[in-house]
Amino acid sequence: MTWFWFLSLLKVDLKLDEDFRITFMTKKQKGLVEAIGEIWKNSEHCNCVRHLYANLKKKFKTYEIRNKVWEAAKATTVEDFNRVMTKIKDMNEKAHEWLCEKPAEQ
Structure with a gap:
């Protein structure tokens, strides 16, 4: 099929x-x-944010940015999204780079 x-x-x-x-x-x-x-x-x-985070966690062995990933996914403005992504970058730069490879609108 x-x-x-x-x-x-x-x-x-x-x-x-x-x-x-x-x-x-x-x-x-x-x-x-x-x-x-x-x-x-x-x-x-x-x-799916749950699957996106599961892949991120597997790749980078990071747990501390979980809530920030969800916060970014729930952002209702570009400014809020960028603010949260900056916080993620401060917490884990490699994870931030990986997330930035994904289309933000998805």
Whole structure:
């Protein structure tokens, strides 16, 4: 089974056209983001913060920035997001660099 096939059937079952705006939250399953973009051109994609932090924690063996990662994810303005990201940088520069590689809008 492919994501394209699955999402095509989901689109039909839900009776949605390609102009329907929808946001998908994923944990980076292979091929899923590409299939979403093909089927729903106006869709948005977000990463699951829990999985993002789990990967960060595994890579950097850091626990102290957990609350700051969640605070950044919940930021409602660019200024608030940048303020929290600066705090993360002060706590763990390598983790900050890793997070900055991810699209902020996701």
